[in-house]
Amino acid sequence: xxxxxxxxxxxxxxxxxxxxxxxxxxxxxxxxxxxxxxxxxxxxxxxxxxxxxxxxxxxxxxxxxxxxxxxxxxxxxxxxxxxxxxxxxxxxxxxxxxxxxxxxxxxxxxxxxxxxxxxxxxxxxxxxxxxxxxxxxxxxxxxxxxxxxxxxxxxxxxxxxxxxxxxxxxxxxxxxxxxxxxxxxxxxxxxxxxxxxxxxxxxxxxxxxxxxxxxxxxxxxxxxxxxxxxxxxxxxxxxxxxxxxxxxxxxxxxxx
Numbered sequence: 084x085x086x087x088x089x090x091x092x093x094x095x096x097x098x099x100x101x102x103x104x105x106x107x108x109x110x111x112x113x114x115x116x117x118x119x120x121x122x123x124x125x126x127x128x129x130x131x132x133x134x135x136x137x138x139x140x141x142x143x144x145x146x147x148x149x150x151x152x153x154x155x156x157x158x159x160x161x162x163x164x165x166x167x168x169x170x171x172x173x174x175x176x177x178x179x180x181x182x183x184x185x186x187x188x189x190x191x192x193x194x195x196x197x198x199x200x201x202x203x204x205x206x207x208x209x210x211x212x213x214x215x216x217x218x219x220x221x222x223x224x225x226x227x228x229x230x231x232x233x234x235x236x237x238x239x240x241x242x243x244x245x246x247x248x249x250x251x252x253x254x255x256x257x258x259x260x261x262x263x264x265x266x267x268x269x270x271x272x273x274x275x276x277x278x279x280x281x282x283x284x285x286x287x288x289x290x291x292x293x294x295x296x297x298x299x300x301x302x303x304x305x306x307x308x309x310x311x312x313x314x315x316x317x318x319x320x321x322x323x324x325x326x327x328x329x330x331x332x333x334x335x336x337x338x339x
Contacts, residue, residue: 105134105165105322105332108275108310109226110266112216113174115338116315130169130177132336137162141328142300143192143285149295157192157297159285161185161234163208167334174216181210185234190254190287190297201252201287203239208232222268230281233257241289256285262306273310278303281327301327308332 108114121128143157165183172178185206192199210232218225237254240247264277283299308322315338322332 105136105320105334106228106230106260106262106264106277106279106306106308106324107214107322107334108266108273108308108320109214109228109264109277110216110219110224110268110273110275111214111226111310112171112177113224114273114310114312114318115336118338119316120339127170127172129339130167130171130336131339132167132169132334134165134167134183134332134334135163136165136330136332138328138330141283141330143190143283143297144300146284146296146298149293149297152293152295153195154295155193157190159188159190159297161189162187163234165208167336169336171338176216177214179212179214181208181212181232183208185237188234188237188254188256190285192295192297194292198244200242200245201239201254201289202242203237203252203254205239206234206237206254208234224266224268226264226266228260228262228264230260230262231258241291250289250291252287252289254285254287256283258283264306266310271312273312274307275309276305276307278305279324279327299327303327 118128138161141159145154165181167179167181169177169179185208188203190201212230214228216226233256235255241250241252260281262279264275266273266275280303285297287295304325304327306324310318310320312318317337320334
C-alpha cells in the first residue's frame with residue numbers, strides 16, 4: 084500500500100499532467116460516509132462539487148474533410164470551471180450533471196506556411212457522467228466511469244503568425260470518455276490510478292476559411308490522483324492525466 088501511494092504522489096507532483104474532464108476517484112460513490120441533511124442510513128443521497136479543469140496541451144488531427152486544406156500540428160488547450168450535482172445510489176453507483184463556464188479555450192494549427200491561433204474567452208460547458216464501483220477487496224476498490232459532454236457557444240478572435248486580426252470565429256466541441264481504475268483506502272488519503280479512452284470532436288467556423296473539424300490524435304491515456312477527506316462529509320481531489328493530453332483537475336465535494 085505504501086509503494087502504491089508513493090507512486091501516485093510522485094505521479095501527481097512530478098509527471099507532466101494531462102485530458103478531457105475530471106475522471107475522479109474510482110471509489111467516489113462511497114468515499115463520503117455521512118450527509119449534512121440526509122442520513123447515512125438512506126439508500127441514496129446527493130453530492131455537490133466544484134471543479135477546476137485545465138488542459139495545457141492536447142494534440143488534434145484534422146478529420147477527412149479538413150485533411151486536404153494543408154493543416155498540420157493542430158492542438159488545443161482549455162480552462163474550465165465546472166459545477167457537479169451527483170446522485171449516489173447505495174454507495175455503489177452515481178449519476179452526475181455537469182455545467183459551467185468555459186473560461187478560456189484556445190486552438191492552434193499551421194496551415195499553408197502560416198501559424199493560426201483561435202482564442203475564446205466565452206462558452207458553456209455541459210455534460211453528464213456515471214460511476215460504478217465494480218469490486219471492493221479489503222481497502223482496494225475497482226471502479227468504472229463514463230463521461231460525455233461538450234462546450235457550446237464559443238467565440239473569439241483569430242491571430243495569424245501572432246498578429247491579431249479583426250476576424251471572429253465560432254466553435255463548439257463534443258467528447259465522450261470511458262475510464263477504469265483502482266483506488267486504495269489509506270485513511271484520509273485515497274490514491275488512485277487507471278486508464279481511459281476518449282474521443283473529442285471540435286468544429287471551428289470563420290468567414291476566412293471553410294468549417295474546420297478536428298479529432299483528438301491520441302485517444303488512450305492514463306490518469307492518477309489522490310482524494311483527501313476532511314471528516315465524513317467533505318473531500319478535496321487532485322488529478323493528473325497523461326498521453327492523450329496534458330492537464331490537471333482540482334475539485335472539492337460535499338455530501339448533503
